[in-house]
Amino acid sequence: MRIVMMGTGPFAVPTFHDLLKSTHDVVALITRPVPPPTGRRRKGNVPNPMREVATTANLETHAPNSINAQDFADSLRAFNADLFVVCDYGQILSADTLSAARFGGINLHASLLPKYRGAAPINWAIYHGEQETGVTVIHMTPRLDAGPAVVQLAHPIPLNTDAVELENQLAVLGVDAVRQSISMLATWNGQIQLGKVQDNSQATRAPRLKKSDGNVNWQRTAVQIRDQVRAFRPWPGTYTHWQHPQKGPLRLTIGEVAIDEFEDKAAPPGVVVGASDHLSVATGQRTIRILQIQPAGKRMLSAEEFLRGYPVRVGEIMGKES
Numbered sequence: 540m541r542i543v544m545m546g547t548g549p550f551a552v553p554t555f556h557d558l559l560k561s562t563h564d565v566v567a568l569i570t571r572p573v574p575p576p577t578g579r580r581r582k583g584n585v586p587n588p589m590r591e592v593a594t595t596a597n598l599e600t601h602a603p604n605s606i607n608a609q610d611f612a613d614s615l616r617a618f619n620a621d622l623f624v625v626c627d628y629g630q631i632l633s634a635d636t637l638s639a640a641r642f643g644g645i646n647l648h649a650s651l652l653p654k655y656r657g658a659a660p661i662n663w664a665i666y667h668g669e670q671e672t673g674v675t676v677i678h679m680t681p682r683l684d685a686g687p688a689v690v691q692l693a694h695p696i697p698l699n700t701d702a703v704e705l706e707n708q709l710a711v712l713g714v715d716a717v718r719q720s721i722s723m724l725a726t727w728n729g730q731i732q733l734g735k736v737q738d739n740s741q742a743t744r745a746p747r748l749k750k751s752d753g754n755v756n757w758q759r760t761a762v763q764i765r766d767q768v769r770a771f772r773p774w775p776g777t778y779t780h781w782q783h784p785q786k787g788p789l790r791l792t793i794g795e796v797a798i799d800e801f802e803d804k805a806a807p808p809g810v811v812v813g814a815s816d817h818l819s820v821a822t823g824q825r826t827i828r829i830l831q832i833q834p835a836g837k838r839m840l841s842a843e844e845f846l847r848g849y850p851v852r853v854g855e856i857m858g859k860e861s
Contacts, residue, residue, distance in 0.1 A: 620639070
């Protein structure tokens with residue numbers, strides 16, 4: 540097949556490598572344009588791992604501001620592609636754009652659709668304590684992640700796995716899912732239903748992450764807060780504020796945590812219940828032990844290091860007082 544790859548982020552890289560090594564004719568990469576520099580950021584410092592792979596392979600690369608723009612339509616049709624393979628791209632393809640390839644497009648998504656439709660499925664699956672996720676290849680429609688599921692492969696979420704590790708695992712799993720999907724398309728007659736129609740009543744959302752998502756709500760359980768730490772690594776991170784009795788709130792980014800065996804049922808959520816050689820905070824259910832913590836403007840510290848420099852006391856407050 541003549542394939543145009545569309546992708547920007549690291550999740551698409553294993554699939555891109557596999558297609559380039561395959562017998563298929565990968566004719567171009569379509570990726571996102573480099574955003575304008577803001578603050579200290581400079582154009583050349585914005586990572587795009589897909590562009591790097593294409594450059595190494597001497598592959599033609601385009602970065603239109605809009606994949607659906609009329610002024611790019613002729614260029615897209617000129618590829619005479621059989622299929623668009625889309626993964627971690629960042630734009631929704633219109634019906635007109637999809638019609639520029641003989642079989643339209645397939646999209647590799649990091650969840651078992653219709654669960655976790657949206658930009659951050661891996662993060663929200665961990666945040667909500669899911670024990671299993673997977674990858675889905677859909678035959679694309681203009682609606683976000685709503686096309687029929689051609690191939691789905693399940694994958695467990697181990698308790699100690701964070702979002703970075705799970706993304707790497709699912710990216711590798713996605714290679715086989717895309718291979719299977721292309722094989723199915725190669726023998727498709729274009730008439731029968733390809734794949735399984737998604738049950739929209741079972742759909743859940745996985746919206747793009749915001750910085751504020753990392754703020755700890757200490758009313759949640761210790762297990763839920765542990766899952767938040769895993770889910771939002773490396774960004775937006777998980778953070779709270781120590782309400783210093785004299786100096787006011789100090790922002791703290793939370794690194795590693797564990798569920799504490801000690802449980803102070805009398806302590807309200809957000810109250811420090813241990814601050815000697817460890818730092819423990821009451822939650823809505825059970826107590827969480829903070830193993831690593833980073834004060835604003837400083838490096839990540841062990842709890843013991845932190846407590847030597849910051850005199851947190853039992854009974855003081857993490858988060859905002861109600």
